[in-house]
Amino acid sequence: MKFAIALFSAAHAPSSRRALLFAQAALAGGHEIVRLFFYQDGVYNASDAVVTPQDERDLPKQWRAFITEQQLDGVVCIAAALRRGVLNDEEAKRYQREAVAVSAPWELSGLGQLHDAVQDADRLICFGGA
């Protein structure tokens, strides 16, 4: 079974943790994740600038490790990222900003990538809110 997973909430939201645990369980169950799409506040999960308190789960770090180890397609919505100051090197240069917060394995791209993933996947599962 092919899953597309969309995450709408920031790294400190409980739903971001649920998204990661769902994704891990899906792969452990022998399923495929065609794409992880980080939309709206979900873009903060891709930010290297997030500093998580020591007694909390470091979601940005865990997403990075998960996506790297499993060689997944982690796409961050470019419009949502720009308005939240979550820029990669290319966008920082384009808009003359000092702060670069996103790097590989993450990729900034458009909402079309979510649409494309939904076409390819058997199920779209969204996480967000509380």
Added chain:
Amino acid sequence: MPTLHVLSHSPFGDERLTSCLRLLGAADALLLCGDATYALQAGTAPFEALNTRRVKLFVLAEDAEARAVQVPDWAEAVDYPAFVDLSIHHDKVNTWL
């Protein structure tokens, strides 16, 4: 088309659960996670609504445990592998973001 509805917001803060129950089809199921598990606090209006409707009800076990919410015998506590299975056994998953 059987749909799995996923709720994570507290039923005491908004109308998501009420709206969801209104839309829920006979073949649909409901998964409560996060603060939505508070709907299973005995004696509350959401608890009575769910108990009366007897919808196919699932609860993310660790979220219920974290909130000391007792899962009644008419609901089924699930872990993440079971959540994945539920999403496969239903044609669509509708998350009430």
